[in-house]
Amino acid sequence: MKDLNWRKSSRSGSGASNCVELAITESATYVRDTKDRDGGTLRVDQPAWASFLASLKAGRLDR
Numbered sequence: 173m174k175d176l177n178w179r180k181s182s183r184s185g186s187g188a189s190n191c192v193e194l195a196i197t198e199s200a201t202y203v204r205d206t207k208d209r210d211g212g213t214l215r216v217d218q219p220a221w222a223s224f225l226a227s228l229k230a231g232r233l234d235r
Contacts, residue, residue, distance in 0.1 A: 176195035176197070176202055177195055178193045178194070178195045178204070179193060179194055179195070180192075180193045180194075180206060184206075189206070189207055190207075191205075191206040192204065192205060192206065193205075193206055193209075198218070199217065199218060200215050200216060200217050200218060200221070201215075201216050201218065201221040202214065202215050202216075203216065
């Protein structure tokens with residue numbers, strides 16, 4: 173996999189251990205666990221990621 177620019181939410185704080193990191197490219201968003209960065213990466217294409225974010229913002233994933 174090419175070099176990705178990983179970032180974590182500023183709301184995670186410096187000591188938070190239950191975080192994910194994102195790397196966003198033109199074609200996909202990559203997600204990984206900060207506790208196990210070598211444990212695997214989830215790749216989501218941009219149309220699916222946009223749909224996921226829209227569902228979050230609309231509250232369709234609330235329980």
